[in-house]
Amino acid sequence: MTTTTHPETTISADPALPTIHITREFDAPVDAVFRAHVDPELVVKWLGPRSVTMRVDRWDATTGGAYRYVHARGDEEYRFYGSFHEVRPGERIVQTFTFEGYPDGVALETVTFEDLGGGRTRLHVVSVFETTEGRDAALASGMETGVVEGYERLDELVVEG
Amino acid sequence: MDDQLSRVFSALADPIRRDMVARLAVGDATVNELAEPYAVTVQAVSKHLKVLEDAGLVSRSKQAQRRPVHLEAEVFDLMTKWIERYRREAEQRYRRLDAVLAEMTGTAGSAGPVEAPEQSRVEGEAS
Numbered sequence: 001m002t003t004t005t006h007p008e009t010t011i012s013a014d015p016a017l018p019t020i021h022i023t024r025e026f027d028a029p030v031d032a033v034f035r036a037h038v039d040p041e042l043v044v045k046w047l048g049p050r051s052v053t054m055r056v057d058r059w060d061a062t063t064g065g066a067y068r069y070v071h072a073r074g075d076e077e078y079r080f081y082g083s084f085h086e087v088r089p090g091e092r093i094v095q096t097f098t099f100e101g102y103p104d105g106v107a108l109e110t111v112t113f114e115d116l117g118g119g120r121t122r123l124h125v126v127s128v129f130e131t132t133e134g135r136d137a138a139l140a141s142g143m144e145t146g147v148v149e150g151y152e153r154l155d156e157l158v159v160e161g
Numbered sequence: 162m163d164d165q166l167s168r169v170f171s172a173l174a175d176p177i178r179r180d181m182v183a184r185l186a187v188g189d190a191t192v193n194e195l196a197e198p199y200a201v202t203v204q205a206v207s208k209h210l211k212v213l214e215d216a217g218l219v220s221r222s223k224q225a226q227r228r229p230v231h232l233e234a235e236v237f238d239l240m241t242k243w244i245e246r247y248r249r250e251a252e253q254r255y256r257r258l259d260a261v262l263a264e265m266t267g268t269a270g271s272a273g274p275v276e277a278p279e280q281s282r283v284e285g286e287a288s
Contacts (some may be wrong), residue, residue, distance in 0.1 A: 009252040028262035046257035139243040
């Protein structure tokens with residue numbers, strides 16, 4: 001359905017299934033892309049929004065291992081943790097994902113590294129949530145700033161009016 | 162457009178209204194049917210409906226006597242906006258990963274373009 005001739009991230013969320021699919025191509029060989037996912041010193045350089053600082057409490061990217069990290073912005077801290085169900089070098093990573101602010105929610109994420117040849121890699125990420133509501137909450141989480149800004153603008157209108 | 166979005170969000174900020182929207186996603190319903198599961202009056206439910214209607218989330222048929230409430234496709238536009246925001250965040254993350262990878266593989270400016278001969282390859286065989 002979508003062409004992938006340019007490297008921009010593509011994403012799809014089936015209305016009927018609690019999943020999110022992400023695909024992205026990289027101008028780097030599989031080994032490097034894989035290493036950037038398992039080496040915590042590299043992970044902290046890219047994972048998470050630009051506005052936060054990432055601190056790793058635990059990062060054992062091996063089959064049966066686990067991770068826990070904090071995204072900090074000012075006084076706010078967002079903690080995440082999960083287990084590495086399977087880490088298959090250069091091929092795939094299967095892990096659970098929980099945001100501690102919503103401890104009942106857990107997603108299962110499968111990251112697949114596809115060798116495109118010529119030193120290029122295609123990354124596939126599939127996240128499976130327990131419910132479509134949980135999936136929608138994850139999708140909507142990025143809207144928080146937008147909502148706050150929306151309310152601020154609404155407040156201004158009310159004051160002016 | 163953005164005002165519409167903030168109206169939608171304030172409309173959906175209330176748990177009863179969110180629940181009503183979820184039920185209307187399954188099919189149209191009358192005010193009485195919508196009021197049934199809640200310990201509030203039909204009037205209160207009508208008020209909630211008015212908020213949803215003003216936000217463009219639902220509409221009510223003028224003709225039919227039962228005046229069933231109908232969920233508008235706007236909700237799915239909103240969904241598209243959520244997804245696009247999420248996608249853009251992922252893209253930003255992966256651009257930082259691009260930079261990390263460039264550092265790792267030593268292609269950060271020093272090595273020069275190596276990929277040029279590969280460029281005329283398959284354009285993607287998607288239909």
